[in-house]
Amino acid sequence: MILSVFVLAAAVVSSADGVPIHFTDQGKGEPALVFVHCWSCDRHLWDNQVPVFAKRHRVVTLDLAGHGDSGRGRRDWSIPAFGEDVKAVVEKLGLKQVVLVGSSMGGPVSLEAARLMPGRIVGIVPVDTLQNVSERVPPEQVAGMLKLLEADYKGTTTQFMNQRLFAAGTPAAVKERMLAGALSVPPEVAVPSIRAVLTYDPQPAFGEMKVPVRAINSDLNPTNVDGNQKVLPGFQAVIMKGVGHYPMLEDPARFNELLAGILRDFRK
Numbered sequence: 001m002i003l004s005v006f007v008l009a010a011a012v013v014s015s016a017d018g019v020p021i022h023f024t025d026q027g028k029g030e031p032a033l034v035f036v037h038c039w040s041c042d043r044h045l046w047d048n049q050v051p052v053f054a055k056r057h058r059v060v061t062l063d064l065a066g067h068g069d070s071g072r073g074r075r076d077w078s079i080p081a082f083g084e085d086v087k088a089v090v091e092k093l094g095l096k097q098v099v100l101v102g103s104s105m106g107g108p109v110s111l112e113a114a115r116l117m118p119g120r121i122v123g124i125v126p127v128d129t130l131q132n133v134s135e136r137v138p139p140e141q142v143a144g145m146l147k148l149l150e151a152d153y154k155g156t157t158t159q160f161m162n163q164r165l166f167a168a169g170t171p172a173a174v175k176e177r178m179l180a181g182a183l184s185v186p187p188e189v190a191v192p193s194i195r196a197v198l199t200y201d202p203q204p205a206f207g208e209m210k211v212p213v214r215a216i217n218s219d220l221n222p223t224n225v226d227g228n229q230k231v232l233p234g235f236q237a238v239i240m241k242g243v244g245h246y247p248m249l250e251d252p253a254r255f256n257e258l259l260a261g262i263l264r265d266f267r268k
Contacts, residue, residue, distance in 0.1 A: 013092040015065060016084040017076065022069040023062035023089045027054030031097040031122050031266070034060045036086060036106030036113075038245075039193055040157075040182035042068030045103060048252035049259070057263075062089050064109065066189035077192035079105075079200045083112030090117060099266060101259070103127040104245065105197050107215075111205035118210070123266040125259065126215040128245050132224040133202045133231055142198045146191060153187040167220050167244035174249045207231045214262045216255065218243045238262070 010022045024043060033053055035046040043061035053059050063070040064082050074081065086109060090098055098120050102110035107129030114121040148156040158179060166175055182190070206213075206228070215237040217223045228235045238258050243250040 010069065011092075013088045015081075015088045017074060017081065019065045019071040019074050019085070021062055021065065021071070021085045021088055023060060023092075024050075025058065025060050025093060026050060027057055027059045029057045031099045031263075032058040032060060032093075032095045033099050033101060033263075034062070034086060034090060034095070036062070036100060036102040036109050037064065037067065038104035038106055039197055040067070040185045040190055041103070041178070042181070044068070045246075046101075046248060049101075049248060049256060052256050053259075058093075058095070060089060060093065060095070062086065064106075066193060067185065072186070072189055077189070078196045079108045080112045082109040082196075083116055086110070086113035087116045090120060096120060097122050099123040099125065099263065101125040101127065102129065103248065104129045105193070108197070108200050108202050108205075111202060111209070114209060114211070115205055121211055123211050123262075124209065124213045125262055126213065126217075128216070128218050128220070128247060130202055130206065130215060130228070131217060131221055133206045133228055134224075136201065137198050142195070145198065146195055149187070149191050149194065153190065154183050157182050157190075165220075165245035167218065167242065167250075169242050170244040170246070170250055174244075174246055177249070178246060203231055206235075212236075212266055214238070214265065216240060216247065216258050216262070218245065218247055220244050 010024050012020050012022050015021050037045040042063045046061050050059050064085050065074045066072045100110035107126035110124050213235050219239050219241045223237045240247045248255045
């Protein structure tokens with residue numbers, strides 16, 4: 001696992017609802033890369049990508065509302081509201097050509113952000129997410145999951161992550177880091193945020209995309225490429241074998257190589 005240590009001065013911008021959103025900005029070059037983290041994570045999820053891609057691109061990372069250093073005073077914990085966080089940062093920096101790289105929840109957030117900024121987004125890279133945009137979690141399963149989280153947030157989150165998000169080869173350090181991060185998020189933020197993920201229907205936004213969408217997914221869960229292409233004919237995916245839900249941490253060198261290849265394809 002690559003370990004990168006660097007310090008960036010963070011800036012702040014207000015999202016559409018006034019919540020302060022913290023972000024960092026490094027490097028030069030278009031398209032700019034805006035990295036969007038997953039549920040219960042923060043902008044440091046991408047620490048192994050920033051110094052690599054900032055050599056050729058302007059690279060931006062942000063903390064979505066309720067995560068990291070950003071504000072928690074949100075009333076509408078929804079995927080579109082998180083999309084507004086991304087829009088606020090992009091507009092604050094005046095970015096004209098943007099590739100959104102979104103992990104897990106960050107994939108749907110990137111779709112909604114792209115809807116808000118159709119003239120600025122030139123590509124989207126979902127990461128271990130949007131494996132089957134036609135599949136929905138049954139309402140009774142959503143209700144059951146939320147009930148468990150509300151009753152025992154730490155125990156339920158630990159069990160879920162151990163059973164569903166880690167592969168056999170996921171490094172122990174990654175497991176410890178991601179579990180600690182998830183358990184540090186206040187339940188009053190984490191639970192409505194996961195509700196937003198579980199109840200979100202990505203099909204409308206996915207089908208509207210006029211830019212390339214190229215996923216980097218793990219083989220932990222199957223990606224229904226054919227099914228997704230029925231909604232968005234140009235959709236493509238590359239599969240990282242042997243990693244779990246956090247490929248950018250579990251095998252950053254291989255992840256960075258795949259992302260670099262996708263960016264080259266976007267420029268063709």
